Amino acid sequence: MASGMAVxxxxxxxxxxxxxxxxxAGTGILTPAQVYPVVVGSNLGTTFxxxxxxxxxxxxxxxxxxxxxxxxLIHNLFAIVAIYVTPLLRPVPLLCAENLARVAAEHRWVLAVYLATVFIALPALVIVLAGVV
Structure with missing residues (x-):
């Protein structure tokens, strides 16, 4: 995690x-489990x-x-404490990523629906519900 944050x-x-x-990771040199802490660290590094x-x-x-x-910064710190530091929850993001990757590799349209939902529809819904628009 420290290496991802430092870089x-x-x-x-x-x-x-x-x-x-x-x-x-795509060539199999690194496993998702090896990449995971570096990505978590890089997310923390970007907050700094x-x-x-x-x-x-x-x-x-x-x-x-x-x-x-x-x-x-606080959001990322709490996320790391809640998910990465908690042994029971630590594998959840990896399992979700592996399953989404497997499904998306078989059905490319799933990735488009996921991205449109998570990055367009859900934020738009939050904005509308918050009454900002």
Missing amino acids: TVVTQSSTITTSVLVPF TVVFAAFAGVGPDAEIGLQAAFVH
Whole structure:
């Protein structure tokens, strides 16, 4: 986990950290269980990058930027404590990812439906229910 966090802080991109691991996992050099802690660390590392950037803010809205950065940091820390540190829950994301990958490899349309649902429909529903729009 520390390696993923360190690489992400240095490169300032969890996408780079994760993208470098994908070919290794895809060829079988690394297992999903080996990639998992590095990805968790990279997600935590990206929160530190955001906090560093928020400290650069000045003016009346700088406090809002810091609040958003700390919400991001605390959210990721709680997720790590709740899921990764808890032995009973630690395998759940791996099992979900493995099952989704297996199904998506057999039926490509499932991936499109999953992405549209998780990244478009659900956020839109939350926004509508929150009355923001």
